[in-house]
Amino acid sequence: xxxxxxxxxxxxxxxxxxxxxxxxxxxxxxxxxxxxxxxxxxxxxxxxxxxxxxxxxxxxxxxxxxxxxxxxxxxxxxxxxxxxxxxxxxxxxxxxxxxxxxxxxxxxxxxxxxxxxxxxxxxxxxxxxxxxxxxxxxxxxxxxxxxxxxxxxxxxxxxxxxxxxxxxxxxxxxxxxxxxxxxxxxxxxxxxxxxxxxxxxxxxxxxxxxxxxxxxxxxxxxxxxxxxxxxxxxxxxxxxxxxxxxxxxxxxxxxxxxxxxxxxxxxxxxxxxxxxxxxxxxxxxxxxxxxxxxxxxxxxxxxxxxxxxxxxxxxxxxxxxxxxxxxxxxxxxxxxxxxx
Numbered sequence: 001x002x003x004x005x006x007x008x009x010x011x012x013x014x015x016x017x018x019x020x021x022x023x024x025x026x027x028x029x030x031x032x033x034x035x036x037x038x039x040x041x042x043x044x045x046x047x048x049x050x051x052x053x054x055x056x057x058x059x060x061x062x063x064x065x066x067x068x069x070x071x072x073x074x075x076x077x078x079x080x081x082x083x084x085x086x087x088x089x090x091x092x093x094x095x096x097x098x099x100x101x102x103x104x105x106x107x108x109x110x111x112x113x114x115x116x117x118x119x120x121x122x123x124x125x126x127x128x129x130x131x132x133x134x135x136x137x138x139x140x141x142x143x144x145x146x147x148x149x150x151x152x153x154x155x156x157x158x159x160x161x162x163x164x165x166x167x168x169x170x171x172x173x174x175x176x177x178x179x180x181x182x183x184x185x186x187x188x189x190x191x192x193x194x195x196x197x198x199x200x201x202x203x204x205x206x207x208x209x210x211x212x213x214x215x216x217x218x219x220x221x222x223x224x225x226x227x228x229x230x231x232x233x234x235x236x237x238x239x240x241x242x243x244x245x246x247x248x249x250x251x252x253x254x255x256x257x258x259x260x261x262x263x264x265x266x267x268x269x270x271x272x273x274x275x276x277x278x279x280x281x282x283x284x285x286x287x288x289x290x291x292x293x294x295x296x297x298x299x300x301x302x303x304x305x306x307x308x309x310x311x312x313x314x315x316x317x318x319x320x321x322x323x324x325x326x327x328x329x330x331x332x333x334x335x336x337x338x339x340x
Contacts, residue, residue, distance in 0.1 A: 025066045037061050040080070049131040049152070050095050051085045062145065068194040070206030071297055074152040077191035079145040086136045098155045099131040100165065102213055104175065104187045108146025112137045117170035126173040126180055128217070130155075130166065149191040156329055157210050157293075159286050160217055161277050168217050179219050183212045200299045207294050235261065236275040239268070247287055250316045254280040288314045289328045292321065296337040306333045 028036040037055060040063045055061040063080035103110075103126065110121040114135035121127055129135050132155070139146040158165065175184035190197075190205055197205065239257060246252050257280060258268040272280050292313035295301050301309065307318040310333070315321035325333045 025064075027064045028062050029064075033059055033061075036063070040065070049087065049097055049099055049101070050091050051087050052091070053083065053085045055084070056082055064145075066191070066194060068190075068197070069202060070151075070190070070209060071203040072154055072157060073206040073209055075187070075191055075194070075209075076150050076152075077147075077194070078150065079147045080139065081145055082140050083146070084136070084138045087131070087134055089134050092132060092134065096132050100153045100155055100158060100213075101129050101131065102151040102153060102183075102187070103127045103129070104149040104184050106147035106149065106188070107144070108139050108148075110137065110139045110146065110148070112170050114170035115166070119170050119172045121172055124175050124184070126175050126184060126216070127170065128165065128168050128173070130169050133166075133169070135170065149187045151187060151209060151213075153210065153213060157290075158217075159214060159290055160221075164221055164277060165217060168220055173216065173220060179212075179216050183216050186212055203297050203299070232271050232274055235263070236271050239271065239280075243284060243287065247284070247291065248312070248314045250314060252284060252314065284314075285324060286328070289325055292325065292333070293329060293336070296333055306337070309333070 026039065026042070028039050031039040037053075037058050040061070041053060061081055061083075063078070063083075065076060065078050067074060067076040103121075105121045105123050105125045105127070107123050110127075112119050112121065112127060112129060112135060114129050114133055119125075119127060129137075139148075155162065155165075173180055175181050186208070190209075239261060242257060242260060243252070249256075254265055254268055258265045261268070268280060272278060272283065276283060278286075292309055292315070295304070295309045295312065296306070304312075306322075310318050310321035313321070315324070322332055325336070329336055331339075
């Protein structure tokens, strides 16, 4: 059943939130009551996507936000009284930074509605949602503020097809155990200690965050895949392991992989379509580009040229690497390194 979020908050005062990218800490109690909702809007400029934000009781609204960049990512720790936010198709057409948001609910009761999925979220839940699709979200913090941690992740950095990620959006992901708990503990620890990390620490933590989120989503997507003991899945795991071990070989291609496993090219491509919903060549290219992206912003490798990092990542021609990197990230390797 979809949540009736609009009806629940009809008449709530709303303001528009604009995106920005800087570290900030804001406590609305430092402002007069009539200015607090506007102060909140100004604070989330540093960490949230363009969203209409409102409260059913604007005069009693209180909130606190602490935000920190993690390389290309942004993490924010938030506490707020009753709040509603909505991202409309019009806002998406006007501005879409193409982020996934990964939220950890720490206290209060939350609801989110995106596409054809709805979720009621309680403390300990993780949730993913997409800035490129309309959503409505609500939180209730009547007695004490609701609290959450939200990580903003550029979609291009997540090495999973968008259609797979969307299957996880607006659905509660438990964090009471297993790999979900590992991600929840990471988000909470980073948010609580944001003032203790150097800029170089932040870049490394951003890379860890991408890995953990990928692992959590892949874990939950496994539910809809063939069982682990199926022959094709066994082949898939072996092939992925082989690709990782030989990723830096310039001649690594589907024909080499198929020959190494004694299977036909046709069967190799069928295995990948069934288990990863992408081609073998695209998977190799994405893995190499992600390796190069991380090395470009690794402070320990700042002495290496872009061409040297391209070669370390399996690209024998710098021009091919630059074109592929631009398509993957949206800017040249040199610009990406400079901005980071």
